[in-house]
Amino acid sequence: MKIIFFGLGSIGQRHANILLKDYTHDLYAFRSSAKSKPNELGIKELYSWDELEKLKPDVAFITNPTSLHIETAIKCAEFGCKLFIEKPIGSSLKDFEKLKKIVKSKKIVTYIAYNLRFHPIILKLKKNIENKKILHARVVCTSYLPTWRPDRDFLKGYSANTNMGGGVILDLSHELDYISYLLGDINKMTGTYSKRSNVTVDAEDFVDYLLETKTTPVNIHINFLSQLRQRYIQIDFDQLTIIADLIDSEIREYKNDILHKTEKVDYQKGQEYSDQIKYFLDNIDNPSMMNNLSEASGLFEKITAFKNHE
Known part of the structure; x- marks a missing residue:
């Protein structure tokens, strides 16, 4: 299976390291520029959406800054990628309805990663x-x-x-x-x-x-x-x-x-992250997996309304 990462900060690297250690999937990293410093994990890098379209990844891990989650998820969903979105779903409701519509129409498998459910x-x-x-x-x-x-x-x-x-x-x-x-x-x-x-x-x-x-x-x-x-x-x-x-x-x-x-x-430190990825991969073809986009959307909407004093 081809898995592409958007964002290799601390949480992206944590997820990628688990996949490298415990699984044999092909990992890729989408970078914003060819001038970016090469990632420390030795993961193959892509620099454009054209390259991604040719690659046809099966899964996208959305682990970039929260403010970029929704726009990145929309693009990946348009390519048919299954989505592992690091919490929270986004930083605002901008384009959230668009994401939900694409996910629903294309029957995209989604998971919103709240690792403490596995603690x-x-x-x-x-x-x-x-x-x-x-x-x-x-x-x-x-x-x-x-x-x-x-x-x-x-x-x-x-x-x-x-x-x-x-x-x-x-x-x-x-x-x-x-x-x-x-x-x-x-x-x-x-x-x-x-x-x-x-x-x-x-x-x-x-x-x-x-x-x-x-x-x-x-x-x-x-x-x-x-x-x-x-x-x-x-x-x-x-x-x-x-x-x-x-x-x-x-x-x-x-x-x-x-x-x-x-x-x-x-409790072994970090085990909830490993258990979370195992759950996601075990349910990779199940659109109704726990905490999918549809299930998680209600809480996300309440959080953003609270933050915006609505």
């Missing part, structure tokens, strides 16, 4: 809360953007720049996705966000959401301005509180303010 903690939690009445859920995700990619100038990266699709709302939309996955569709989304520090050029660096899902109310705090790295989900039941900690890879149960049980969950 062992999320999978374990989903099983643990099944058919249980949830009173409330709280999610916290804090980190410090300059430490994300220490070998690069963080202010030049897309995360720090609004025009590239950066900011916590889009860049850290994992939490909204896995809450939908765990607790059902988000019916109402309100909250506040702004830029409070110097870790971005102009993008928001924190957001607080108040949500109503299909099953329960949820509040979510996300930032990348904090000196304390945290990522956990707290779920309250009538006689039990669970904290699922994605950093420590454990699930803690509390009763009457006392730690009742701690369950360590086996």
Whole structure:
């Protein structure tokens, strides 16, 4: 199978390395200019859409800056490529309807890559809360953007720049996705966000959401301005509180303010990315695979409406 990458930044290289290590597909990289520095993975490079048309790739991995996702996906869909689109779908709704129409008319297989759906903690939690009445859920995700990619100038990266699709709302939309996955569709989304520090050029660096899902109310705090790295989900039941900690890879149960049980969950760093690609390739001919464009579009539209104060 021929697979072409659009964007070989950190996430593109992560996906490509998994494919190079675990599979035998032919990989290619689409570059914006022949003057670009050759990629470090030794992947064959293409420099024009004419070359791509002759190549006839089977799959396109859309891993370029968020602001380019939709226009790139449209062009690839027009060539009949199956689409692996790194989250989020895009930075705005511009041309989104066009993408949906092309995907539907050509019956293009699509997948929106939210890797945390494959994290062992999320999978374990989903099983643990099944058919249980949830009173409330709280999610916290804090980190410090300059430490994300220490070998690069963080202010030049897309995360720090609004025009590239950066900011916590889009860049850290994992939490909204896995809450939908765990607790059902988000019916109402309100909250506040702004830029409070110097870790971005102009993008928001924190957001607080108040949500109503299909099953329960949820509040979510996300930032990348904090000196304390945290990522956990707290779920309250009538006689039990669970904290699922994605950093420590454990699930803690509390009763009457006392730690009742701690369950360590086996986790190998990066395994959720490998499991995600395996799922995608195993379902490569299934237009109804989990989190396809049609399924993911509702959340994406809610996120962009929230960001635009609509």
